[in-house]
Amino acid sequence: MKHFKHYLYIIAGLVWLSACKPSIDTPKPSKGSADFTRxxxxxxxxxxxxxxxxxxxxxxxxxxxxxxxxxxxxxxxxxxxxxxxxxxxxxxxxxxxxxxxxxxxxxxxxxxxxxxxxxxxxxxxxxxxxxxxxxxxxxxxxxxxxxxxxxxxxxxxxxxxxxxxxxxxxxxxxxxxxxxxxxxxxxxxxxxxxxxxxxxxxxxxxxxxxxxxxxxxxxxxxxxxxxxxxxxxxxxxxxxxxxxxxxxxxxxNTITVGAVLGAVKKANPQVQALYINALVSGTTYAPRPATAKDLIVLTFPTNKIGLPISTPYGNLPYGLTPYTPIDNQFVLxxxxxxxxxxxxxxxxxxxxxxxxxxxxxxxxxxxxxxxxxxxxxxxxxxxxxxxxxxxxxxxxxxxxxxxxxxxxxxxxxxxxxxxxxxxxxxxxxxxxxxxxxxx
Amino acid sequence: MRKLLLLALAMAPVLAFAQGFQVNLEGQKQIGMGHTGTGLAQDGAALFFNPGAVATESQNYVQAGISPLSFNSVFNPAGTSEQYHTASKWAPPFTFYGTWGPKGARWKVGMAVYTPFGGLTDWGTTWPGRFAAERLDLKAFYFQPTISIKITDWMSIGGGLVYNHGTVDLTRAIPIENGTGQSGQAELNGSGKGYGWNAGVYFTTQSGVTVGITHRSQVKTTINDGTATFAVPASLATSFPSPNQFSASIPLPATNSIGFGYRPCSKWLLALDVNIVEWDPFKTLSFDYKTNTGLLQDTHSPRNYHNTVGVRGGAQYMATNKLALRFGGGYAEAAAPNGYVTPEVPDADRAYLTAGIGYKLAQHLDIDLSFEYEHLLQRTQTNFETQLSGTFKSEVYIPGISLAYHW
Structure with missing residues (x-):
């Protein structure tokens, strides 16, 4: 039984060991051939x-x-x-x-x-x-x-x-x-x-x-x-x-032509396209139906779509006709x-x-x-x-x-x-x- | 539109268990000898190690033991010199065995309660992998009523049914920040059950070598009404119904073992075990939420574990007729392949050394102490699912004590 006590000490010592934490050797960071002083x-x-x-x-x-x-x-x-x-x-x-x-x-x-x-x-x-x-x-x-x-x-x-x-x-x-x-x-x-x-x-x-x-x-x-x-x-x-x-x-990429058109169509199924004022070449712009390749900016106020705009042909809905295209600044x-x-x-x-x-x-x-x-x-x-x-x-x-x-x-x-x-x-x-x- | 905006937040919850969580601490005498015992008939723990050996034991046993386990891991994120440690916590695997049979009978019955799987890992809430895992507390309690019969003088068989009661509690951070920049939290908590069996055959050969062969079946454990709790910013609360319910199931693997025992002389006992653990069925870990939303989808995390082989050896030396000294060791392969290692239990090939002493306190009473040191080899990994990239290293320290009353 005397020996047994010694073994208890050994076991206690081993338990104490478990306080050790493992660690991983990592290479010391090096500046290589650069100098980062300032x-x-x-x-x-x-x-x-x-x-x-x-x-x-x-x-x-x-x-x-x-x-x-x-x-x-x-x-x-x-x-x-x-x-x-x-x-x-x-x-x-x-x-x-x-x-x-x-x-x-x-x-x-x-x-x-x-x-x-x-x-x-x-x-x-x-x-x-x-x-x-x-x-x-x-x-x-x-x-x-x-x-x-x-x-x-x-x-x-x-x-x-x-x-x-x-x-x-x-x-x-x-x-x-x-x-x-x-x-x-x-x-x-x-x-x-x-x-x-x-x-x-x-x-x-x-x-x-x-x-x-x-x-x-x-x-x-x-x-x-x-x-x-x-x-x-x-x-x-x-x-x-x-x-x-x-x-x-x-x-x-957030406000897309498809999403805006989809929302419009929900309320008004006969709408076919959004119209934008698009670059033709040089500095020439002309209205045309928008496609998925035309990008609408994030800041575009979508509630403008469909608002009546006064034109020579009478009041027409914003963004939905060639006479009332979405403003150039809102579309790339x-x-x-x-x-x-x-x-x-x-x-x-x-x-x-x-x-x-x-x-x-x-x-x-x-x-x-x-x-x-x-x-x-x-x-x-x-x-x-x-x-x-x-x-x-x-x-x-x-x-x-x-x-x-x-x-x-x-x-x-x-x-x-x-x-x-x-x-x-x-x-x-x-x-x-x-x-x-x-x- | 909210769905459109937020769908990709999808907290691909990789909440996951991992291997490493097989706990080989099923008896102090056996731990002392490198956790061998398939080919031995040492005491009541034979109910676990080889039910076939129980009938060959001349005595009946009631015994209980506990092996407090401290799993210490460190993580070094790739490209840095930072080191993150798990909190020091003690998991308490325990065993209880009772065997009984009339003196001289060819049969014995027994009841075993043990914890063959479990994990307790706590990386804390600030480490870089917290979106993969913060804390896992996994326990499996196996209850195994058993019968063992000596067919002939040289062969006995035994088998038991296994009922598993499993509990899991795991947390991880959700990468959605509130106004003060704090991440969200998810906690999955639940318990479940599963069934299986454990059978073995035990031979006593003329050469004096004893041989055991066992199969412990897969125990598919299913959690049905676990509680999922989420803490997210108020504006997203409806997307993370809390509390929510989840179900999950995990195939706790089958183990095939063959073991040998040999007494070169009366004072020495040698043992050797080989195990094949059938991790192959653990392909995916899925969580099925009762209420799904655009942000909270069921998850299916690939695990692709593979079968592993483990080898163990040990020896016992009777220093006096009351005092036994034991030592042993072993090596086990990792079940998690490269790319599938997760921080909950950072699996790796592991080597371990054990030592133990047994002392006869009285004619019918043994006390056994054991100590195991387990070293998981350093493993540098980039997880496919989370891209958590870095090096893991773990050390496990397991003291243990048991008392056995036998008559």
Missing amino acids: YIAVGNSLTAGFADGGLYRAGQMVSYPSIMAKQMQSVGGGVFNQPLFDAGQANGSGYLQLTGFNADGTPITTPVTTNLAIRGIQAIPGFGNVTLYAKYTGDIENYGVPGIKLLHVSYAPYGNLNGFYERLLPGAEGTNTTTYLDFVTAKQFTFFSNWLGNNDALGYATSGGAGDVLTDKATFAGLYNLVIGRLTATGAKGVVGTIPDVTSIPYF DANEVALAQDYVQSYNAAIKSIAASKGLAVFDAYTFLNNVKEHGLLESGISLNSNYISGGIFSLDGVHLTPRGYAIVANEFIKAINAKYGSSIPLTDVSEYSGVKFP
């Missing part, structure tokens, strides 16, 4: 963390560059300052919130109008009104400016035309002359990401081909060359993103789609060849988002796709991303960097970031 992010609204139709603090906090910078810290990344709105003005420009669903299941979005960071509105002669936001004066590593096109990067007065850029500049409104390119390259950096160029096509597309023009292909290539030349001038390495196909976003028709797609492919050819010539990493957002649209995306048990609201990737404006969408983009950029520079920046945990928030 990483700067160059780009537009996507880079700024714009979401739900606005730029606001919570969105800025989960911008893809900020996620990347956080992950870079284990491989020598430095501080990453963003021009955040103050906590007291956290809602920035204001944004959309999902506040419920109508009886027919359509979503109700409501603008957030409190705690904004709007400083005022300034009329710029020959341009129009510019909304001014609370100035930011600290250090900046995230240079994302909502609305900026590649076309604007060397345009000196741009700081007076875009309130999101103006707030970053020290000068008083209307007096700025610093080009965007000079501004972002003023201070030494070791690594950059550049995702400019989306708005050069998107501005045209989201206005239904009516409110903006596509940046000329050669101009685009020339400016891209200029930008990359400047960004790599002091030996910095970097990653660039291609331009997504404009038709891969829910802004163009098939020819406009083809035009935008052609330009985007040309832009991307320029981006890839310029990046290759400088040995830069490329995140092919064009291919990635087309794949997501085609096949969806599964991430750690989260089923994602390009649908509006339910898809989980795109925010309420149908163009910009949710925090989860930005986390996925950050990981794609990181993968591209790791592949190019032999680094091992750890990926972020996508599940930590939310999709669309439901009430």
